[in-house]
Amino acid sequence: MIRMLIVAIAVFCTFGAIGCKRTRPPETTAAVGGSEAGASAGDEDQLICRRERITGSHQTRKVCRYQRDVRRQRDDARDQVRTGGNANAPNPNE
Numbered sequence: 001m002i003r004m005l006i007v008a009i010a011v012f013c014t015f016g017a018i019g020c021k022r023t024r025p026p027e028t029t030a031a032v033g034g035s036e037a038g039a040s041a042g043d044e045d046q047l048i049c050r051r052e053r054i055t056g057s058h059q060t061r062k063v064c065r066y067q068r069d070v071r072r073q074r075d076d077a078r079d080q081v082r083t084g085g086n087a088n089a090p091n092p093n094e
Helices: 002-022 041-045 067-083
Strands: 047-053 060-066
Touching: 041 067, 047 067, 060 067
Parallel strands: none
Antiparallel strands: 047 060
């Protein structure tokens, strides 16, 4: 009985520690100065590096992008959601 309890505690501690690592947000190694709404032209050339998880894996890799590329990808993703993935759909904001 005690042996089963010890094994259960060991398993819980092992998997509990792994679970905490999975829920951590990606690290940002270079922060953007200022808010995005008031970003100056110099902010567009700032390089931002983050650790991103590889799809289908628990491994991470370091990915560096310029602020302008991050903003463009975010806007493209937002447009995809608005149009339902249909590139020919009219933009309701235009």
